[in-house]
Amino acid sequence: MDELPIGRRVAYWRGRRKMSQQVFADRLGKSKSWVDKVERGVRRLDKFSVVYEIADVLQVDVQLLLGKDVERRPDSINCIDQVEVEEIRQALERYDQMSAFFQPAPQCPPLPEMRKAVSHAWLTFQHAKYGVLARTLPKLLRDAQAADTAHSQGEDARDAAHLLGQVYQIASSALRKLGEHELSWLAADRSIAVSQRAGDQLLAGIASYRVGSALLALGRARPSLEVNVNIANRIAPGHDMGTPERLSVYGMLLLNGAMAAARIGDSATVRDLVCGAEEAARALGGDFNHYWTCFGPTNVQLHRAAAAVELGDGRTAIETHEQIDQEGFAALLPERRAHHYLDIARGYTQIGDVEKASEMLLEGDRLAPSEIRCRPLAHEVLSDVLRRTRGTPAAPIAELAEHMGVGV
Template identity: 30%
Template sequence: MVASDLPIGDRIRRYRRGRKQEVVAGLVGISTDYLSQIERNLKVPTLPVLHAIARELGVPTAALLADAPPPAPLPADSTEPAIVQALMGFGPARSATPATPLQLRERVEHAWRTWQTSPNRFTDLATVLPDLIADTEHAVRAHRSEPALQRDVLRCAADLYFLLRSYLRRTGRVDLSLMAADRAVRAAEDADDPLRIAAAQWNLGHVLLAAGEADGAEQVALCAAEDVHRHIGDDDGQLAAMEGALQLVAVVAAARRRQWWAARDRLQETAAPTARVTGEGNVMWTAFGPTNVELHNVSIEMEAGEASEALRRADAVDTSELPSLERMFTFTLEVAKCYDLRREDAAVLLHLLELERLAPEDLARAPMARDIVLNLVRRARAMHARQAEALAGRMGVL
């Protein structure tokens, strides 16, 4: 099946699979070079030519016409319905025995470890999250009359909603991701836990970035970082790491507004010094530390179009200390994008195949990956194009 958002040239290339370009061009009555330019979306065929191509390929002319422009290559909502139902309040009966804080803590931390380390994390969590959401909400209600127990449960709830914020964003539900971030803020505040309040603001900043609200994300992050800074003690490394993680949100926000020098300066003047003090870590699952700061250096240069500088910086990054598979995936994807900008097709393909090995489910969901593989299919020479087409098929792009 051909994806509905593919441009005309990609559709023609897809339907021509297995037939030589020069043969089809000759039978249609156009030059091979002209057909090549059509397939690479460099030229748009006239209707008579398009009709002739469709007839030769044995498909209706309409099959070669994209239904809509492709502004959003991300697949449609792929959120597990049972997770949505649990979020909407479907849970155990009020009379059921609630889970203890210790039981919830073990389950939430296991879910987080899965999210950060499993190459098939979406499939794995789809079987875990519905019951965990329902049981956590049930425990929050059941322990209302026991303040100490309820605070422990609320901490678990905040941590769970941090995870849900990330899961929901990556499965196409930014709206529900924002709801999860809001619930995390409320749970952290009700638990009166300064570290989790800061982490909740970090999560809220990330979902605002996903919604295209860079200004709002920056404001949330900087206000939270300032508040955290006032409460950091001499031996409070966790809060210091959260302050650094919040500064990274502000760095990303500046980059999204294309304020490259502001992003670079903030990274070097705020986040980098903090990372040198805290060292590598994973406080509140933020993966904040010197390596993550270096990854943001690469991201800024990649987004600014400075591919060579980004690759130079990437060569110096050692990802072996990263606690999160997701951060490693994002780094490798950004390196692939840099090679894509330089049109180094062999390197692009090599990194895409590495991403497929690393986290195939993430690869299929990443808009940047889908763009890169389509670019490769359009412009690469025959050998690389064939491998790219096969990969695009596995990703559901073609």
């Protein structure tokens, strides 16, 4: 994007922030006509003060607008910056398989080495190390794509496709957390296609879960509900209740469907889907991480609380939270637990208890800082807490707000 005129860069980032020209103009104190002329290159941006103001409104580094390399800031070490987003985008936009028709397949790491790298990436995500993951994802995507292309006709074809499908899912999950929902959807959709080539129904099933999550993040709750329920019905365990892996993927699809149903206010469907997931969790007999799902009885309870929050029933969410088995909760990976604290913080704001909401945010931050400091949703919750706080906020929450750049 460096070679684009500055007006085109402004238009690009305005589109990424989902602002209309009118909204953008209003925030700048300019006319829509002025914005249109800047983006078309008819009007020059020759004042640095205006460029800085535009960068501030678009929430990007001014160097990106000027087409220069951005120096990564120390305070972004646990999060993702625009440079990393663009690197991941470029990796997702590669079409190595098509290129292989015209030239030799690219060099790639050995598959055993790739398996280790993919497992490490999953654990990095589940420990909520999003900044670390963002810096490794572009290379991991390129390596997995190259491996899939290099082994497309050999006996290792399914293994290579399986690894690429997993990497797309890791990318989708991380991008969704960080607010890059369109890219998250693209990566999840890619994973479905690759999973079919891998010949693994459950990998395709959990890829559908990622698609459903991305659709929900994009505000497309009904399509999210449909894709989760449809695929869950296709892989539903039989009378023997199936394998632990099948139970895990099936259960997570039902839980994701419940979250979509909650978003549209369908409490009856939420209840049915959570009950179905609860039955699968009982059959599973504990909390496991098959297909990187962290599925089991404890995760069902976490989703029950999260669905209550989505339905606007903060009190039920808190009651559910208080009944969660503490031993099972402590055994979950940091991302799951910190995510839950964020959900319960939202529940406490719904009943007007900003002090307890603050405690939940701080607990999540102590456990997995990136889950709180890097997620747009957490910024919204913290802003809500600060707005509702009477007088000066407590020192720990004020310090967290300062770290996150949220105005007190």
